[in-house]
Amino acid sequence: MPQILVEALAKTYRVAERAPGLTGAMLGLVRRRWREVHALADVSFSLEAGELLAFIGPNGAGKSTTVKILSGILRPSSGRVEVDGLVPYEDRVRHVARIGVVFGQRSQLWWDLPVIDGFDLLADIYRVEPERYRRRRDELVAMLRLEPLLDQPVRQLSLGQRMRAEFAAALLHDPAILFLDEPTIGLDAPSKLAVRDFVRRLNREQGVTVLLTTHDMHDVEALAERVIVIGQGRLLTDGPFESLRASVLAERRLHIDFAGAAPELGIPGVTVRARSERSLELAFDPTKIPTPKLIADITARHAVDDIHVDEPAIEEVIARFYDLHDAGEA
Numbered sequence: 001m002p003q004i005l006v007e008a009l010a011k012t013y014r015v016a017e018r019a020p021g022l023t024g025a026m027l028g029l030v031r032r033r034w035r036e037v038h039a040l041a042d043v044s045f046s047l048e049a050g051e052l053l054a055f056i057g058p059n060g061a062g063k064s065t066t067v068k069i070l071s072g073i074l075r076p077s078s079g080r081v082e083v084d085g086l087v088p089y090e091d092r093v094r095h096v097a098r099i100g101v102v103f104g105q106r107s108q109l110w111w112d113l114p115v116i117d118g119f120d121l122l123a124d125i126y127r128v129e130p131e132r133y134r135r136r137r138d139e140l141v142a143m144l145r146l147e148p149l150l151d152q153p154v155r156q157l158s159l160g161q162r163m164r165a166e167f168a169a170a171l172l173h174d175p176a177i178l179f180l181d182e183p184t185i186g187l188d189a190p191s192k193l194a195v196r197d198f199v200r201r202l203n204r205e206q207g208v209t210v211l212l213t214t215h216d217m218h219d220v221e222a223l224a225e226r227v228i229v230i231g232q233g234r235l236l237t238d239g240p241f242e243s244l245r246a247s248v249l250a251e252r253r254l255h256i257d258f259a260g261a262a263p264e265l266g267i268p269g270v271t272v273r274a275r276s277e278r279s280l281e282l283a284f285d286p287t288k289i290p291t292p293k294l295i296a297d298i299t300a301r302h303a304v305d306d307i308h309v310d311e312p313a314i315e316e317v318i319a320r321f322y323d324l325h326d327a328g329e330a
């Protein structure tokens with residue numbers, strides 16, 4: 001039995017429509033018109049305990065809606081969800097005791113309270129036994145380097161510091177499952193690395209199941225073995241990132257610095273992506289032209305200073321994938 005089960009999940013929001021101008025506003029008071037937004041149409045997936053899954057998709061694809069349903073904040077329009085045997089939105093109290101949630105754009109700490117007081121309050125709310133709370137708190141404070149910040153009011157923290165405190169807050173009751181909605185949004189590079197490192201340790205060392213939404217492809221690269229892509233409320237693919245890459249862009253890039261002027265190569269099946277005076281960037285399909293053969297052909301005919309092969313950046317793969325599936329912003 002998977003730890004998280006999502007079957008044919010659909011969510012339709014009803015949004016009040018308003019005609020423009022003052023007359024529209026007046027009319028809206030007496031005769032409301034509604035428009036339906038199908039945020040999720042038919043999403044199914046399951047997650048085993050200890051997995052780390054990245055949930056990606058363009059703006060408006062339905063990622064936050066999924067996380068809100070999974071964490072019990074929202075009720076779906078139809079479909080079935082079970083997390084650890086509970087239906088999140090029907091058994092909220094028991095459910096929230098088992099999960100941790102971090103929303104990159106929202107705080108669950110008290111703005112004017114020192115960090116440590118917020119932690120104490122949360123421990124009370126979650127009814128964590130005092131000794132257990134102290135142990136877990138001290139462990140998280142050490143892992144997240146929070147010691148110097150504990151007495152500061154949350155509003156004085158930098159975004160990076162606050163996110164570290166948010167992670168601790170979400171984990172004080174030692175949940176087995178963690179939902180993260182854009183946890184690295186707005187963070188600078190070192191803070192992003194710290195968050196990724198922490199999430200990785202939590203998953204690998206403590207076995208916490210993690211479902212994370214993100215627009216940052218470096219989060220995906222650094223963390224996730226499995227990626228789900230949704231677009232316009234539908235699941236487009238579910239699997240390792242490498243199979244997604246192979247399905248859209250079986251392409252390698254060859255960067256060559258020549259000893260002299262960059263030549264015209266004219267090799268069938270190889271395209272020139274970029275050229276400068278002494279270098280070329282080539283694109284080719286390694287299943288059609290083996291990489292060693294291509295390198296051997298070029299180095300046999302031309303004097304080469306340096307050569308290296310890489311793959312298209314993950315951002316490019318994802319952008320192509322969205323294009324192929326016509327999954328632009330909703």
Ligand SMILES: Nc1ncnc2c1ncn2[C@@H]1O[C@H](COP(=O)(O)OP(=O)(O)OP(=O)(O)O)[C@@H](O)[C@H]1O
Pocket residue numbers: 013014015037038039057058059060061062063064065066330
């Ligand atoms: N409370 C709401 N009322 C009406 N429509 C909503 C509400 N919340 C979300 N939507 C709509 O549902 C769709 C999915 O939104 P959602 O926030 O789940 O997408 P997302 O993938 O998280 O997007 P982003 O990457 O921009 O955060 C969008 O069209 C959005 O406008």
